[in-house]
Amino acid sequence: MNQPVLIGPFSQLLPMSGLPLKGSLSDTQLPLIENGGIVVSEGKIIRIGVFENLKSEVDHIHRIEGEQVCLPGFVDAHTHICFGGTRARDYALRNAGVSYLEIAKAGGGIWDTVTQTRKATQAELEQGIHTRAKVHLQSGTTTIEVKSGYGLSVQEELKMLRAIKNANKTQVADLIPTCLAAHIKPKDWEGEGPYLDEIISKLFPVLKSENLAHRVDAFVEDSAFTPQEIEPYFQKARELGFDITVHADQFTTGGSEVAIKFNAISADHLEASTETEIQLFANSNVIATALPGASLGLGCDFTPARKILDAGGALAIASDHNPGSAPMGDLLTQASILGTFEKLSNAEVLAGITFRAAAALNLSDRGTLDPGNLADFVTFPTSNYQEITYHQGQLKPSSVWKKGHQVFENQ
Secondary structure: OOOOEEEEEEEEEOOOOOOOOOOOOOHHHOOOEEEEEEEEEOOEEEEEEEHHHHHHHOOEEEEOOOOOEEEEOEEEOOOOOOOOOOOHHHHHHHHOOOOHHHHHHOOOHHHHHHHHHHHOOHHHHHHHHHHHHHHHHHOOEEEEEEEOOOOOOHHHHHHHHHHHHHHHHHOOOEEEEEEEEEOOOOOOOOOOOOHHHHHHHHHHHHHHHOOOOOEEEEEEOOOOEOHHHHHHHHHHHHHOOOEEEEEEOOOOOOHHHHHHHOOOOEEEEOOOOOHHHHHHHHOOOOEEEEOHHHHHHHOOOOOOHHHHHHHOOOEEEOOOOOOOOOOOOOHHHHHHHHHHHHOOOHHHHHHHOOHHHHHHOOOOOOOOOOOOOEOOEEEEOOOOOHHHHHOOOOOOOOEEEEOOEEEEEOO
16 A cells, blocks of 8 residues: 655645636635645545645655645646647648638548548557647646547547547546547448438447447537537437537537537537527536637637636636647647636636536546545646746646656656
């Protein structure tokens, strides 16, 4: 049995504990322990408190040198880091004035990545996931959701999800798989009957038997699947016990209503959401997940984060790291920029990438530094937590800890 270890002291320890899941937050609500410490054992937090007060309770101490702020490990609740190829050409065309939808109709967009991902071997996809997840980890992200959706056939989706599962075995950060077989309609579909029926009958059972994913996502949009097309799909997914999440309201509305109708865990994007959708979130338990990376990549409006919070909704923030619309993949930078444009408090930004993001993945064992939770945390070389968002992602973590073990140190 592992002996308890006290880690610290930290100039400031922000456990993110005791804060509400929904609604706005002020920085005065942030719990903050000066000269704090964390006692860990067997990968979990035993207790937190003032370092000097905890010293007498343990025999082993891992002393932290210098000024450091400690936060829960970040949770990125929406990524597409399993893919092949690049979409640099798409990015150049968009910056030259060609729209996202025009590029897609001309053979670019998601279908371009589908083509390149199908050409990749499972081993190549695993290596790509590993490389990208390592960058996320070194930026403080200890839990990463990863979607399929660039296969768009039973076998190719299975290749992606098996790659995610295998990568998770060797990757330090936890990878949370999501089946996004309903990303767009495959251009080469030649099956008998609707594409989604085949996914339900032939892919869903394998997801269960191989434990490849317990989450099902779909892109509800004019260029993908309408609410009417996707509702029978979600109905079957719910009957089979899958958690539901939705790509909603990116360019047009409609997806949020579907998410709320099916009691989805989250609805993600929401750049096109109006007052109607904002009130729907306020009156539901669906987590609204902002994806500022997509807004930066496409040059479009941000999710109305301020209005969602003020109305009483729950807001998570994720990177949407993907080869097309959000190639940056830097969660902290994007969240800090969203905070600037949407006038979010530090508490709201940090909540959006910790415990509220964990809730968007239906995970209750991380996102706060509470006793019993995973000992996942990140430290920054400063004595003032406000410096973290102030530098908009350019203040890099000095160390990252996963299940009580230091897995990265910035030399």
